[in-house]
Amino acid sequence: MQQEVTQQVTIQVTQQVTEQLSRVFAQQLQDELKRMGLTQQPELHTEARRTRSPTHVSTKGSNAPEDISESDDELSRLYVDTPFHLVAMGKVHNLGPTIHHERIDSGIVRVEVVEVLDASALVPIPSEEVQTVGQAPNQFIQWPKRLVDPHVKEWTNGKDNDNHDEDNASDENKGPISCLLTMTTHLGPQPIELILKEEIVGRSAISLFVGSEEILEICVGNQMLSAVILQVWIMHLHGICVRKDTAHLYGFLDPHTTQDVGNKREDIQTYIMTQLSEGNKECYLLPYYYPNHWQLFVLCPRKNLIVFLCSLGNKPKANIKSTLDLAMQAHQMTKNKRNSKPKWIKPMSRMQRGSFECGYYVMRHMTTIISASVVDSWMEIFNVQDPFSEQDINEIRERWALFFCEATSI
Structure with a gap:
């Protein structure tokens, strides 16, 4: 009897907390819509929500x-x-x-x-x-x-x-960010699922669940980015590699699988070593999250080289540095090469102004590498410390929004 009462109380408390959080999020979303000059549209019925196609979504079939x-x-x-x-x-x-x-x-x-x-x-x-x-x-x-x-x-x-007020809104309000924000107003409590394929990150396919909270990170543009935002960006960059016929040059390491929290160091090392051996790419891009900060590692196994970019100018943490050293050394042994530690280089990196931009800096650096097909001359290419402009950051936000709207349907 006491157990049943406890369960009922737990359920009631959970419902109350959920409702309170929903109200807080709804108010936050309304405030952002108002700031951007938009209004939240009435909730659609289930069938209407399923068939709605906002601008810039997938161009395949009924979507x-x-x-x-x-x-x-x-x-x-x-x-x-x-x-x-x-x-x-x-x-x-x-x-x-x-x-x-x-x-x-x-x-x-x-x-x-x-x-x-x-x-x-x-x-x-x-x-x-x-x-x-x-x-x-x-x-x-x-x-x-x-x-x-x-x-x-x-x-x-x-x-x-x-002459119309709605057409006097900023370009950002008319573009992918607006599409993304409109999508959020109709998303409801269920997140959108995307599949990060095995061919991209070298492990069994990963289901990515992107909810309103993550989408709002991109829409607002002043919050620390979640790992799933970087995972979606990896999907986008892999698509660029395929179109440019450079997929044989670049591999990607999953930021969720390689973060310290929730993963064993031995498992991280094994995953990276397996990727290096089986992928046989020129470079592997690893967006790495250490509590409250994103950094970028570029592993070049053929040259036994690791490139490190940090928008705060920090050194790599001892744990991840040791893990990457051991993974690269093990890979060298599988290729019958001398068991030597990789060479580390730290080119000049753009320095962020605030406390949240690091994720965008990593995304921008990754885009530069893929778009320009960079595989060497790291010190010459990354040689500026000036912060990225607001326009540079907004361009990444818009590209993420465009890709996500294209890859999904509501």
Whole structure:
């Protein structure tokens, strides 16, 4: 009898705490929506929530974004994602299912570039005639829907003008962050599941559960990042490697599997050593979290070299340094090489201003390495201590939001 009473009391207390936390989170979300000039939409019914497709989500099958309509007086922003930035203003033309005698996929639209903003940027879908944005005017070209932000009424001197208040919001409010925040308002208590495939981190597939709290970290932009945010970023960077045909150069080490909390040192060492031996990559990127701070390690097994980047200028902690040394030494032995400790180098790193930006610094450094196909000359490439600008940080937030909205559906 006493046990039943205890269970009932426990259930009641749990419900009360859950309800209180939900109210706190709802208020926090409302405050952020208000700050960004948005309003929280009414809760959708279950069926409506399941079929809703916000802008920039996956373009596959029934999850494709809503059709982007054609209009003579409306322009669209045209983005590229390596790195993510605005490169042109253009018009969308719905003139049938083919272009230059090639069929257009459902996730692609035909555009005409009206104003070039970055002439040297590579177009997302090049052709024989057009490889860069500067070559695109007076041509019909294909552009992924997910990289088209439609319906800007007028574009003058680099600024879009509209009499409507909602269109006077900042670019950030109209882009991927807005999409992500809108998604959060309809997410409910259940997190979104993504699969970090075995081929990416060298172990059995990992289910990543991204909830409203993690999404809000990106939306707000002033909080320490959770490990799952970095795991999703690894998925994004792996996709870039595949498209650039550099997946044979770069491997990734899972930040959750390698953190000290909850993992045995021997298991971490075994995991890393197995990855180095079986992956046979040129470089392995390890975003590492030590309480309240993210750092980046780049393991180069063929050169028996470890590159260390820290936005606070700290030295690597003894535990992780010893673990990486032993894993690299064991790998050298499997290759019948001399059992010698790896060489460590610490290039100059960008220095963060505040207390939360370290995760973004690690993500930005990882992006630089992958985008520029860096495998050596670390001291020459990383030679600046100036902090990243707010625009640099926001670009990473937008790219994360764009990838997540594309990879998921609500």
